[in-house]
Amino acid sequence: MSxxxxxxxxFARNALLAGAIVAVVSAxxxxxxxxxxxxxxxxxxSHIGFAGATGAALLHLDALVGMFALTLLAAxxxxxxxxxIRGRDVEIGMVLxxxxxxxxxxxxxxxxxxxETVGVLFGSILSVTPRAVQITLITGAGILIGLGIIWxxxxxxxxxxxxxxxxxxxxxxxxxxxxxxxxxxxxxxIQVVGVLLLFALLVAPAAxxxxxxxxxxxxxxxxxxxxxxxxxxxxxxxxxxRWPVSFAIAALAGCxxxxxxxxxxWRVPRRYHAPPHPTREYP
Amino acid sequence: MFEPFxxxFLQNALLAGSAVAVVAAxxxxxxxxxxxxxxxxxxGHIGFAGAAGAVLLQVDPLYGLLAFTLTAAVxxxxxxxxxxxxxxxxxxxxxxxxxxxxxxxxxxxxxxxRAxxxxxxxxxxxxxxxxLVTGLFSLLTLGVLGGLWxxxxxxxxxxxxxxxxxxxxxxxxxxxxxxxxxxxSVAVQVVGILLIFTLLVGPPATAVRLARTxxxxxxxxxxxxxxxxxxxxxxxANSPWPASFFIAAxxxxxxxxxxxxxxxxxxxxxxxxxLGVKVESEHPVGS
Numbered sequence: 001m002s003x004x005x006x007x008x009x010x011f012a013r014n015a016l017l018a019g020a021i022v023a024v025v026s027a028x029x030x031x032x033x034x035x036x037x038x039x040x041x042x043x044x045x046s047h048i049g050f051a052g053a054t055g056a057a058l059l060h061l062d063a064l065v066g067m068f069a070l071t072l073l074a075a076x077x078x079x080x081x082x083x084x085i086r087g088r089d090v091e092i093g094m095v096l097x098x099x100x101x102x103x104x105x106x107x108x109x110x111x112x113x114x115x116e117t118v119g120v121l122f123g124s125i126l127s128v129t130p131r132a133v134q135i136t137l138i139t140g141a142g143i144l145i146g147l148g149i150i151w152x153x154x155x156x157x158x159x160x161x162x163x164x165x166x167x168x169x170x171x172x173x174x175x176x177x178x179x180x181x182x183x184x185x186x187x188x189x190i191q192v193v194g195v196l197l198l199f200a201l202l203v204a205p206a207a208x209x210x211x212x213x214x215x216x217x218x219x220x221x222x223x224x225x226x227x228x229x230x231x232x233x234x235x236x237x238x239x240x241x242r243w244p245v246s247f248a249i250a251a252l253a254g255c256x257x258x259x260x261x262x263x264x265x266w267r268v269p270r271r272y273h274a275p276p277h278p279t280r281e282y283p
Numbered sequence: 284m285f286e287p288f289x290x291x292f293l294q295n296a297l298l299a300g301s302a303v304a305v306v307a308a309x310x311x312x313x314x315x316x317x318x319x320x321x322x323x324x325x326x327g328h329i330g331f332a333g334a335a336g337a338v339l340l341q342v343d344p345l346y347g348l349l350a351f352t353l354t355a356a357v358x359x360x361x362x363x364x365x366x367x368x369x370x371x372x373x374x375x376x377x378x379x380x381x382x383x384x385x386x387x388x389x390x391x392x393x394x395x396x397r398a399x400x401x402x403x404x405x406x407x408x409x410x411x412x413x414x415l416v417t418g419l420f421s422l423l424t425l426g427v428l429g430g431l432w433x434x435x436x437x438x439x440x441x442x443x444x445x446x447x448x449x450x451x452x453x454x455x456x457x458x459x460x461x462x463x464x465x466x467x468s469v470a471v472q473v474v475g476i477l478l479i480f481t482l483l484v485g486p487p488a489t490a491v492r493l494a495r496t497x498x499x500x501x502x503x504x505x506x507x508x509x510x511x512x513x514x515x516x517x518x519x520a521n522s523p524w525p526a527s528f529f530i531a532a533x534x535x536x537x538x539x540x541x542x543x544x545x546x547x548x549x550x551x552x553x554x555x556x557x558l559g560v561k562v563e564s565e566h567p568v569g570s
Binding site: 034037039040043089090091093094096097098100101104105108121122196197198199200203204207242243244246247250251253254255257258261 | 320321324370371372377385386389402479481524527528534542
Protein backbone atom coordinates (compact mmCIF):
# COMPACT_ATOMS: atom_id res chain seq x y z
CA MET A 1 0.00 0.00 0.00
CA SER A 2 1.52 3.31 -1.01
CA UNK A 3 1.77 6.26 1.32
CA UNK A 4 -1.10 8.04 -0.41
CA UNK A 5 -3.34 5.03 0.01
CA UNK A 6 -2.34 4.87 3.63
CA UNK A 7 -3.17 8.52 4.15
CA UNK A 8 -6.64 7.90 2.84
CA UNK A 9 -7.35 5.47 5.63
CA UNK A 10 -9.50 6.71 8.49
CA PHE A 11 -7.05 5.86 11.21
CA ALA A 12 -4.29 7.82 9.52
CA ARG A 13 -6.47 10.88 9.07
CA ASN A 14 -7.69 10.77 12.64
CA ALA A 15 -4.14 10.42 13.82
CA LEU A 16 -2.93 13.37 11.77
CA LEU A 17 -5.83 15.54 12.86
CA ALA A 18 -5.67 14.70 16.55
CA GLY A 19 -1.90 14.96 16.40
CA ALA A 20 -2.07 18.42 14.87
CA ILE A 21 -4.49 19.74 17.49
CA VAL A 22 -2.48 18.33 20.35
CA ALA A 23 0.74 19.63 18.82
CA VAL A 24 -0.51 23.20 18.59
CA VAL A 25 -2.04 23.26 22.05
CA SER A 26 1.01 21.61 23.63
CA ALA A 27 3.35 24.09 22.02
CA UNK A 28 1.45 27.09 23.33
CA UNK A 29 1.00 25.70 26.83
CA UNK A 30 4.57 24.44 26.72
CA UNK A 31 5.85 27.96 26.18
CA UNK A 32 4.51 28.95 29.56
CA UNK A 33 5.66 25.71 31.16
CA UNK A 34 9.22 26.48 30.12
CA UNK A 35 8.90 30.13 31.11
CA UNK A 36 7.57 29.26 34.56
CA UNK A 37 10.02 26.39 35.05
CA UNK A 38 7.16 24.02 35.76
CA UNK A 39 8.30 21.03 33.74
CA UNK A 40 8.17 18.95 36.87
CA UNK A 41 4.49 19.83 37.26
CA UNK A 42 3.77 18.56 33.75
CA UNK A 43 5.67 15.38 34.60
CA UNK A 44 3.71 14.85 37.79
CA UNK A 45 0.34 15.59 36.15
CA SER A 46 1.02 13.07 33.40
CA HIS A 47 1.67 10.29 35.88
CA ILE A 48 -1.38 11.19 37.93
CA GLY A 49 -3.47 11.37 34.77
CA PHE A 50 -2.36 7.88 33.91
CA ALA A 51 -3.66 6.59 37.24
CA GLY A 52 -6.89 8.47 36.61
CA ALA A 53 -7.36 6.97 33.18
CA THR A 54 -6.73 3.42 34.24
CA GLY A 55 -8.72 3.77 37.44
CA ALA A 56 -11.68 5.04 35.45
CA ALA A 57 -11.40 2.14 33.02
CA LEU A 58 -11.40 -0.25 35.94
CA LEU A 59 -14.59 1.33 37.28
CA HIS A 60 -16.11 0.99 33.82
CA LEU A 61 -16.08 4.75 33.32
CA ASP A 62 -14.65 6.60 30.36
CA ALA A 63 -10.88 6.56 30.58
CA LEU A 64 -10.59 10.04 29.10
CA VAL A 65 -13.01 11.40 31.68
CA GLY A 66 -11.04 9.78 34.48
CA MET A 67 -7.80 11.22 33.16
CA PHE A 68 -9.18 14.73 32.85
CA ALA A 69 -10.83 14.55 36.26
CA LEU A 70 -7.80 13.39 38.17
CA THR A 71 -5.33 15.71 36.48
CA LEU A 72 -7.60 18.68 37.15
CA LEU A 73 -7.90 17.63 40.77
CA ALA A 74 -4.16 17.23 41.09
CA ALA A 75 -3.55 20.59 39.43
CA UNK A 76 -5.89 22.28 41.87
CA UNK A 77 -4.02 20.62 44.70
CA UNK A 78 -0.64 21.68 43.40
CA UNK A 79 -1.90 25.19 42.84
CA UNK A 80 -3.12 25.44 46.40
CA UNK A 81 0.27 24.34 47.70
CA UNK A 82 1.77 27.25 45.83
CA UNK A 83 5.45 27.92 46.23
CA UNK A 84 5.83 25.36 48.98
CA ILE A 85 6.06 22.70 46.32
CA ARG A 86 9.49 23.88 45.17
CA GLY A 87 12.46 21.96 46.40
CA ARG A 88 10.37 18.97 47.31
CA ASP A 89 12.16 16.47 45.10
CA VAL A 90 11.59 13.59 47.45
CA GLU A 91 7.88 14.16 47.99
CA ILE A 92 7.20 14.75 44.31
CA GLY A 93 9.19 11.68 43.33
CA MET A 94 7.26 9.53 45.77
CA VAL A 95 3.88 10.79 44.54
CA LEU A 96 4.96 10.21 40.93
CA UNK A 97 6.00 6.66 41.67
CA UNK A 98 2.80 6.00 43.56
CA UNK A 99 0.66 7.33 40.73
CA UNK A 100 2.55 5.27 38.20
CA UNK A 101 2.33 2.16 40.31
CA UNK A 102 -1.40 2.64 40.91
CA UNK A 103 -1.95 3.28 37.24
CA UNK A 104 -0.30 0.06 36.23
CA UNK A 105 -2.07 -1.83 38.98
CA UNK A 106 -5.45 -0.62 37.72
CA UNK A 107 -4.43 -1.42 34.18
CA UNK A 108 -3.39 -4.94 35.02
CA UNK A 109 -6.65 -5.47 36.87
CA UNK A 110 -8.56 -4.20 33.88
CA UNK A 111 -6.68 -6.06 31.19
CA UNK A 112 -4.19 -8.85 31.13
CA UNK A 113 -2.53 -7.49 28.06
CA UNK A 114 1.00 -6.22 28.44
CA UNK A 115 0.75 -4.45 25.12
CA GLU A 116 -2.12 -2.32 26.34
CA THR A 117 -0.01 -1.25 29.28
CA VAL A 118 2.79 -0.28 26.99
CA GLY A 119 0.27 1.48 24.77
CA VAL A 120 -0.93 3.78 27.52
CA LEU A 121 2.57 4.47 28.70
CA PHE A 122 3.98 5.20 25.26
CA GLY A 123 0.99 6.58 23.34
CA SER A 124 -1.65 5.17 21.05
CA ILE A 125 -2.34 7.87 18.49
CA LEU A 126 -2.80 5.31 15.75
CA SER A 127 -5.89 3.93 17.41
CA VAL A 128 -7.53 7.25 18.26
CA THR A 129 -11.30 7.21 17.67
CA PRO A 130 -13.31 9.96 15.94
CA ARG A 131 -14.95 10.70 19.26
CA ALA A 132 -11.56 11.22 20.85
CA VAL A 133 -10.68 13.57 18.01
CA GLN A 134 -13.82 15.60 18.75
CA ILE A 135 -13.02 15.78 22.44
CA THR A 136 -9.47 16.78 21.61
CA LEU A 137 -10.74 19.55 19.35
CA ILE A 138 -13.13 20.90 21.97
CA THR A 139 -10.66 20.80 24.84
CA GLY A 140 -7.94 22.21 22.62
CA ALA A 141 -10.12 25.13 21.67
CA GLY A 142 -11.03 25.61 25.32
CA ILE A 143 -7.41 25.68 26.41
CA LEU A 144 -6.41 28.13 23.70
CA ILE A 145 -9.32 30.42 24.48
CA GLY A 146 -8.50 30.29 28.16
CA LEU A 147 -4.88 31.15 27.48
CA GLY A 148 -5.97 33.86 25.08
CA ILE A 149 -7.87 35.54 27.88
CA ILE A 150 -5.15 35.46 30.51
CA TRP A 151 -1.98 35.59 28.45
CA UNK A 152 -0.96 39.15 29.26
CA UNK A 153 -1.18 38.97 33.05
CA UNK A 154 0.13 35.41 32.96
CA UNK A 155 3.19 36.50 31.01
CA UNK A 156 3.79 39.32 33.44
CA UNK A 157 3.30 37.08 36.47
CA UNK A 158 5.60 34.43 35.00
CA UNK A 159 8.48 36.74 34.18
CA UNK A 160 8.44 38.80 37.34
CA UNK A 161 6.00 37.64 39.98
CA UNK A 162 7.00 40.17 42.63
CA UNK A 163 6.55 43.23 40.47
CA UNK A 164 3.37 41.79 39.03
CA UNK A 165 1.98 41.24 42.49
CA UNK A 166 2.87 44.80 43.41
CA UNK A 167 0.99 45.96 40.32
CA UNK A 168 -2.14 44.15 41.40
CA UNK A 169 -1.88 41.10 39.15
CA UNK A 170 -3.48 38.09 40.88
CA UNK A 171 -0.32 36.01 40.60
CA UNK A 172 -1.45 33.13 42.75
CA UNK A 173 -4.86 32.77 41.12
CA UNK A 174 -3.25 32.87 37.70
CA UNK A 175 -0.89 30.15 38.84
CA UNK A 176 -3.78 27.91 39.74
CA UNK A 177 -5.64 28.63 36.51
CA UNK A 178 -2.53 27.90 34.51
CA UNK A 179 -2.03 24.58 36.26
CA UNK A 180 -5.63 23.66 35.44
CA UNK A 181 -5.05 24.48 31.77
CA UNK A 182 -1.80 22.51 31.94
CA UNK A 183 -3.70 19.53 33.34
CA UNK A 184 -6.05 19.60 30.34
CA UNK A 185 -3.13 19.92 27.93
CA UNK A 186 -1.32 17.02 29.58
CA UNK A 187 -4.38 14.79 29.35
CA UNK A 188 -4.62 15.62 25.65
CA UNK A 189 -0.96 15.02 24.91
CA ILE A 190 -0.94 11.65 26.61
CA GLN A 191 -3.13 10.25 23.85
CA VAL A 192 -0.49 11.01 21.26
CA VAL A 193 2.79 10.29 22.99
CA GLY A 194 1.73 8.50 26.13
CA VAL A 195 2.69 9.20 29.70
CA LEU A 196 6.40 8.58 29.51
CA LEU A 197 7.18 10.64 26.43
CA LEU A 198 5.10 13.66 27.36
CA PHE A 199 8.02 16.03 27.22
CA ALA A 200 8.32 15.44 23.49
CA LEU A 201 5.28 17.61 22.81
CA LEU A 202 4.75 19.62 25.91
CA VAL A 203 8.26 20.80 26.74
CA ALA A 204 10.72 20.08 23.95
CA PRO A 205 9.32 22.27 21.13
CA ALA A 206 8.89 25.29 23.40
CA ALA A 207 12.30 24.76 24.98
CA UNK A 208 13.86 24.43 21.53
CA UNK A 209 12.19 27.60 20.32
CA UNK A 210 13.23 29.47 23.46
CA UNK A 211 16.86 28.71 22.70
CA UNK A 212 16.64 30.21 19.24
CA UNK A 213 14.31 33.18 19.52
CA UNK A 214 13.77 35.79 22.18
CA UNK A 215 10.43 37.57 21.71
CA UNK A 216 7.34 35.83 23.15
CA UNK A 217 5.23 35.75 19.98
CA UNK A 218 8.11 34.57 17.85
CA UNK A 219 8.89 31.87 20.39
CA UNK A 220 5.33 30.61 20.50
CA UNK A 221 5.08 30.69 16.72
CA UNK A 222 8.29 28.73 16.32
CA UNK A 223 7.22 26.28 19.00
CA UNK A 224 3.95 25.61 17.16
CA UNK A 225 5.77 25.11 13.87
CA UNK A 226 8.28 22.73 15.42
CA UNK A 227 5.63 20.82 17.32
CA UNK A 228 3.56 20.29 14.17
CA UNK A 229 6.66 19.27 12.26
CA UNK A 230 7.67 16.66 14.82
CA UNK A 231 4.16 15.27 15.20
CA UNK A 232 3.43 14.91 11.52
CA UNK A 233 6.99 13.98 10.73
CA UNK A 234 6.85 11.34 13.40
CA UNK A 235 3.55 9.99 12.11
CA UNK A 236 4.86 9.84 8.55
CA UNK A 237 8.01 8.10 9.70
CA UNK A 238 5.89 5.59 11.56
CA UNK A 239 3.68 5.02 8.52
CA UNK A 240 6.66 4.32 6.30
CA UNK A 241 8.80 2.27 8.67
CA ARG A 242 8.62 -0.05 11.65
CA TRP A 243 9.30 2.68 14.16
CA PRO A 244 6.78 3.31 16.94
CA VAL A 245 5.09 6.69 16.49
CA SER A 246 5.94 8.12 19.87
CA PHE A 247 9.57 7.15 19.45
CA ALA A 248 9.75 8.97 16.12
CA ILE A 249 8.17 12.11 17.59
CA ALA A 250 10.34 11.95 20.69
CA ALA A 251 13.50 11.42 18.67
CA LEU A 252 12.78 14.39 16.40
CA ALA A 253 11.87 16.63 19.32
CA GLY A 254 14.83 15.62 21.46
CA CYS A 255 17.46 15.84 18.75
CA UNK A 256 16.13 19.21 17.68
CA UNK A 257 16.40 20.49 21.24
CA UNK A 258 20.07 19.57 21.44
CA UNK A 259 20.71 20.86 17.94
CA UNK A 260 19.17 24.18 18.98
CA UNK A 261 21.43 24.23 21.99
CA UNK A 262 24.38 23.78 19.69
CA UNK A 263 23.15 26.54 17.41
CA UNK A 264 22.66 28.85 20.36
CA UNK A 265 26.14 28.25 21.63
CA TRP A 266 27.58 28.82 18.20
CA ARG A 267 25.76 32.12 17.74
CA VAL A 268 26.40 33.43 21.22
CA PRO A 269 29.80 32.33 22.45
CA ARG A 270 29.89 30.89 25.95
CA ARG A 271 30.00 33.66 28.41
CA TYR A 272 28.87 34.21 31.95
CA HIS A 273 25.51 32.64 32.39
CA ALA A 274 23.54 34.47 35.05
CA PRO A 275 22.14 32.10 37.64
CA PRO A 276 18.43 31.55 37.19
CA HIS A 277 15.92 33.61 39.11
CA PRO A 278 15.64 32.23 42.68
CA THR A 279 12.14 30.93 42.10
CA ARG A 280 13.32 28.98 39.06
CA GLU A 281 15.40 26.41 40.85
CA TYR A 282 14.79 22.73 40.29
CA PRO A 283 12.32 21.22 40.56
CA MET B 284 4.16 -21.88 57.36
CA PHE B 285 7.75 -22.25 56.30
CA GLU B 286 6.86 -24.49 53.40
CA PRO B 287 7.03 -21.77 50.73
CA PHE B 288 10.65 -21.10 51.61
CA UNK B 289 11.61 -24.42 50.16
CA UNK B 290 10.97 -23.23 46.65
CA UNK B 291 14.16 -22.26 44.86
CA PHE B 292 12.63 -19.34 43.02
CA LEU B 293 11.51 -17.81 46.28
CA GLN B 294 14.88 -18.35 47.93
CA ASN B 295 16.61 -16.71 44.98
CA ALA B 296 14.19 -13.84 44.99
CA LEU B 297 14.62 -13.22 48.71
CA LEU B 298 18.40 -13.39 48.54
CA ALA B 299 18.72 -11.03 45.61
CA GLY B 300 15.99 -8.81 46.99
CA SER B 301 17.72 -8.53 50.34
CA ALA B 302 21.03 -7.57 48.77
CA VAL B 303 19.34 -4.92 46.66
CA ALA B 304 17.26 -3.58 49.54
CA VAL B 305 20.30 -3.02 51.72
CA VAL B 306 22.36 -1.30 49.04
CA ALA B 307 19.43 0.78 47.83
CA ALA B 308 18.69 2.02 51.34
CA UNK B 309 22.27 3.09 51.99
CA UNK B 310 22.76 4.71 48.59
CA UNK B 311 19.34 6.31 48.77
CA UNK B 312 20.20 7.90 52.09
CA UNK B 313 23.13 9.69 50.51
CA UNK B 314 21.02 10.61 47.50
CA UNK B 315 18.63 12.46 49.78
CA UNK B 316 21.45 14.06 51.70
CA UNK B 317 23.06 15.34 48.52
CA UNK B 318 19.79 16.44 46.92
CA UNK B 319 20.30 14.10 43.99
CA UNK B 320 17.12 12.04 44.09
CA UNK B 321 16.22 13.17 40.61
CA UNK B 322 19.50 11.65 39.41
CA UNK B 323 18.34 8.30 40.72
CA UNK B 324 15.14 8.75 38.73
CA UNK B 325 17.04 9.85 35.62
CA UNK B 326 19.54 6.98 35.80
CA GLY B 327 16.65 4.55 35.90
CA HIS B 328 15.21 5.93 32.68
CA ILE B 329 18.59 6.03 31.01
CA GLY B 330 19.17 2.45 32.10
CA PHE B 331 15.94 1.44 30.40
CA ALA B 332 17.44 2.19 27.00
CA GLY B 333 20.48 0.16 27.93
CA ALA B 334 18.40 -2.77 29.11
CA ALA B 335 16.27 -2.71 25.97
CA GLY B 336 19.35 -2.49 23.77
CA ALA B 337 20.82 -5.46 25.57
CA VAL B 338 17.64 -7.47 25.02
CA LEU B 339 17.87 -6.66 21.32
CA LEU B 340 21.48 -7.81 21.20
CA GLN B 341 20.48 -10.94 23.12
CA VAL B 342 22.68 -10.02 26.05
CA ASP B 343 21.73 -9.99 29.73
CA PRO B 344 19.82 -6.72 30.33
CA LEU B 345 21.86 -6.07 33.45
CA TYR B 346 24.96 -5.36 31.38
CA GLY B 347 23.06 -2.97 29.13
CA LEU B 348 21.79 -1.23 32.24
CA LEU B 349 25.28 -0.98 33.67
CA ALA B 350 26.82 0.32 30.44
CA PHE B 351 24.32 3.14 30.00
CA THR B 352 23.97 4.13 33.66
CA LEU B 353 27.70 4.15 34.32
CA THR B 354 28.30 6.39 31.32
CA ALA B 355 25.52 8.71 32.38
CA ALA B 356 26.72 8.73 35.99
CA VAL B 357 30.19 9.82 35.01
CA UNK B 358 28.70 12.47 32.75
CA UNK B 359 26.40 13.84 35.44
CA UNK B 360 29.19 13.76 37.99
CA UNK B 361 31.60 15.67 35.79
CA UNK B 362 28.97 18.25 34.85
CA UNK B 363 28.84 19.18 38.49
CA UNK B 364 26.47 21.61 40.09
CA UNK B 365 25.11 22.92 36.82
CA UNK B 366 22.94 19.88 36.52
CA UNK B 367 20.47 21.00 39.12
CA UNK B 368 19.48 23.97 37.02
CA UNK B 369 19.03 21.98 33.88
CA UNK B 370 15.86 20.13 34.68
CA UNK B 371 14.52 20.56 31.16
CA UNK B 372 17.69 19.14 29.64
CA UNK B 373 17.62 16.17 31.95
CA UNK B 374 13.92 15.69 31.30
CA UNK B 375 14.52 15.61 27.56
CA UNK B 376 17.45 13.24 27.91
CA UNK B 377 15.24 10.94 29.98
CA UNK B 378 12.55 11.15 27.35
CA UNK B 379 15.01 10.34 24.56
CA UNK B 380 16.28 7.35 26.48
CA UNK B 381 12.78 6.03 27.08
CA UNK B 382 12.00 6.51 23.41
CA UNK B 383 15.19 4.73 22.43
CA UNK B 384 14.34 1.89 24.75
CA UNK B 385 10.91 1.69 23.18
CA UNK B 386 12.47 1.50 19.72
CA UNK B 387 14.87 -1.25 20.72
CA UNK B 388 12.09 -3.26 22.25
CA UNK B 389 9.74 -2.79 19.33
CA UNK B 390 12.40 -4.29 17.08
CA UNK B 391 12.41 -7.36 19.26
CA UNK B 392 9.70 -9.96 18.78
CA UNK B 393 8.20 -10.31 22.25
CA UNK B 394 8.47 -6.66 23.01
CA UNK B 395 5.51 -5.82 25.15
CA UNK B 396 6.28 -8.60 27.61
CA ARG B 397 9.91 -7.66 27.75
CA ALA B 398 9.11 -3.96 28.18
CA UNK B 399 6.72 -4.83 30.95
CA UNK B 400 9.29 -6.89 32.82
CA UNK B 401 12.01 -4.25 32.57
CA UNK B 402 9.62 -1.54 33.63
CA UNK B 403 8.27 -3.46 36.60
CA UNK B 404 10.95 -5.93 37.63
CA UNK B 405 11.21 -9.70 37.47
CA UNK B 406 12.46 -10.64 40.88
CA UNK B 407 10.33 -13.74 41.10
CA UNK B 408 11.93 -15.10 37.95
CA UNK B 409 15.52 -14.42 38.89
CA UNK B 410 18.09 -17.13 38.24
CA UNK B 411 20.79 -18.35 40.57
CA UNK B 412 23.45 -16.83 38.39
CA UNK B 413 21.74 -13.46 38.64
CA UNK B 414 21.51 -13.79 42.40
CA LEU B 415 25.25 -14.32 42.52
CA VAL B 416 25.97 -11.35 40.28
CA THR B 417 23.60 -9.15 42.23
CA GLY B 418 25.18 -10.21 45.48
CA LEU B 419 28.67 -9.48 44.23
CA PHE B 420 27.78 -6.02 42.95
CA SER B 421 25.97 -5.24 46.18
CA LEU B 422 28.94 -6.30 48.28
CA LEU B 423 31.26 -4.26 46.11
CA THR B 424 29.10 -1.17 46.44
CA LEU B 425 28.63 -1.57 50.17
CA GLY B 426 32.33 -2.15 50.61
CA VAL B 427 33.25 1.04 48.82
CA LEU B 428 30.59 2.99 50.69
CA GLY B 429 31.77 1.57 53.99
CA GLY B 430 35.31 2.61 53.27
CA LEU B 431 34.32 6.09 52.12
CA TRP B 432 31.60 6.68 54.65
CA UNK B 433 33.27 9.51 56.52
CA UNK B 434 34.57 11.67 53.64
CA UNK B 435 31.35 11.07 51.74
CA UNK B 436 29.21 12.22 54.65
CA UNK B 437 31.44 15.23 55.17
CA UNK B 438 31.31 16.29 51.53
CA UNK B 439 27.56 15.72 51.42
CA UNK B 440 26.78 17.88 54.42
CA UNK B 441 29.30 20.66 53.86
CA UNK B 442 31.20 20.48 50.58
CA UNK B 443 33.05 23.76 50.90
CA UNK B 444 34.59 23.00 54.26
CA UNK B 445 35.29 19.47 53.10
CA UNK B 446 37.15 20.76 50.08
CA UNK B 447 39.10 23.11 52.28
CA UNK B 448 40.02 20.17 54.47
CA UNK B 449 41.40 18.27 51.51
CA UNK B 450 38.51 15.93 50.80
CA UNK B 451 38.48 15.16 47.03
CA UNK B 452 34.93 16.40 46.61
CA UNK B 453 34.75 16.14 42.85
CA UNK B 454 36.16 12.64 42.66
CA UNK B 455 33.81 11.56 45.43
CA UNK B 456 30.90 13.00 43.51
CA UNK B 457 31.72 11.01 40.38
CA UNK B 458 32.44 7.88 42.40
CA UNK B 459 29.21 8.22 44.31
CA UNK B 460 27.19 8.56 41.12
CA UNK B 461 28.94 5.48 39.75
CA UNK B 462 27.76 3.62 42.86
CA UNK B 463 24.25 4.97 42.30
CA UNK B 464 24.40 3.68 38.72
CA UNK B 465 25.37 0.20 39.93
CA UNK B 466 22.66 0.25 42.56
CA UNK B 467 20.01 1.35 40.09
CA SER B 468 21.07 -1.37 37.67
CA VAL B 469 20.71 -4.18 40.17
CA ALA B 470 17.62 -2.66 41.75
CA VAL B 471 15.79 -2.60 38.43
CA GLN B 472 15.63 -6.38 38.59
CA VAL B 473 13.65 -6.15 41.81
CA VAL B 474 11.37 -3.18 41.32
CA GLY B 475 11.79 -2.29 37.66
CA ILE B 476 12.49 1.14 36.26
CA LEU B 477 9.20 2.85 36.97
CA LEU B 478 9.05 2.17 40.68
CA ILE B 479 12.72 2.42 41.48
CA PHE B 480 12.17 5.54 43.50
CA THR B 481 10.10 3.68 46.03
CA LEU B 482 12.91 1.31 46.96
CA LEU B 483 15.78 3.74 46.50
CA VAL B 484 14.35 6.81 48.20
CA GLY B 485 11.29 5.64 50.13
CA PRO B 486 12.95 3.84 53.05
CA PRO B 487 15.66 6.46 53.69
CA ALA B 488 13.18 9.32 53.26
CA THR B 489 11.04 7.76 55.96
CA ALA B 490 14.03 6.96 58.14
CA VAL B 491 15.51 10.45 58.20
CA ARG B 492 12.30 11.79 59.65
CA LEU B 493 12.28 9.29 62.45
CA ALA B 494 15.91 8.88 63.47
CA ARG B 495 18.16 11.28 65.34
CA THR B 496 21.56 10.42 63.96
CA UNK B 497 22.89 9.44 60.54
CA UNK B 498 23.82 6.03 61.83
CA UNK B 499 20.36 5.31 63.16
CA UNK B 500 18.76 6.71 60.01
CA UNK B 501 20.82 4.32 57.92
CA UNK B 502 19.95 1.41 60.14
CA UNK B 503 16.27 2.22 60.00
CA UNK B 504 16.39 2.72 56.24
CA UNK B 505 17.98 -0.68 55.75
CA UNK B 506 15.45 -2.32 58.04
CA UNK B 507 12.52 -0.73 56.26
CA UNK B 508 13.94 -1.59 52.84
CA UNK B 509 14.40 -5.21 53.82
CA UNK B 510 10.93 -5.38 55.33
CA UNK B 511 9.23 -3.93 52.24
CA UNK B 512 11.19 -6.21 49.93
CA UNK B 513 10.52 -9.39 51.87
CA UNK B 514 6.84 -8.64 52.32
CA UNK B 515 6.56 -7.56 48.70
CA UNK B 516 8.12 -10.75 47.40
CA UNK B 517 6.07 -13.01 49.64
CA UNK B 518 2.82 -11.23 48.76
CA UNK B 519 3.65 -11.29 45.06
CA ALA B 520 4.43 -15.00 45.11
CA ASN B 521 0.77 -15.65 45.78
CA SER B 522 -0.68 -13.15 43.33
CA PRO B 523 -0.44 -12.33 39.62
CA TRP B 524 1.13 -8.95 40.26
CA PRO B 525 4.84 -8.10 40.27
CA ALA B 526 6.56 -7.66 43.61
CA SER B 527 7.27 -4.05 42.74
CA PHE B 528 3.61 -3.16 43.25
CA PHE B 529 3.61 -4.37 46.81
CA ILE B 530 7.00 -2.87 47.60
CA ALA B 531 5.89 0.47 46.23
CA ALA B 532 2.63 0.33 48.16
CA UNK B 533 4.39 -0.49 51.42
CA UNK B 534 7.05 2.13 50.86
CA UNK B 535 4.57 4.86 50.14
CA UNK B 536 2.07 3.65 52.70
CA UNK B 537 4.61 4.04 55.49
CA UNK B 538 6.18 7.22 54.11
CA UNK B 539 2.95 9.14 53.80
CA UNK B 540 1.83 9.16 57.45
CA UNK B 541 5.37 9.77 58.64
CA UNK B 542 5.75 12.72 56.32
CA UNK B 543 2.32 14.23 56.87
CA UNK B 544 2.14 13.86 60.58
CA UNK B 545 5.80 14.71 61.12
CA UNK B 546 5.90 11.70 63.37
CA UNK B 547 8.68 10.93 65.73
CA UNK B 548 11.61 13.20 65.97
CA UNK B 549 10.81 15.66 63.23
CA UNK B 550 7.74 16.93 64.98
CA UNK B 551 7.49 20.68 64.29
CA UNK B 552 11.26 21.10 64.10
CA UNK B 553 12.88 22.78 61.09
CA UNK B 554 15.58 20.20 60.40
CA UNK B 555 15.89 16.56 61.36
CA UNK B 556 19.51 16.19 62.49
CA UNK B 557 19.96 13.00 60.48
CA LEU B 558 19.97 15.26 57.44
CA GLY B 559 22.83 17.35 58.74
CA VAL B 560 22.66 21.10 58.92
CA LYS B 561 20.39 21.72 55.96
CA VAL B 562 17.04 23.21 56.80
CA GLU B 563 14.83 21.16 54.54
CA SER B 564 11.65 23.13 54.85
CA GLU B 565 13.17 26.39 53.70
CA HIS B 566 15.22 25.37 50.71
CA PRO B 567 16.20 22.24 48.85
CA VAL B 568 18.33 19.69 50.63
CA GLY B 569 21.83 19.28 49.31
CA SER B 570 24.26 21.71 47.80
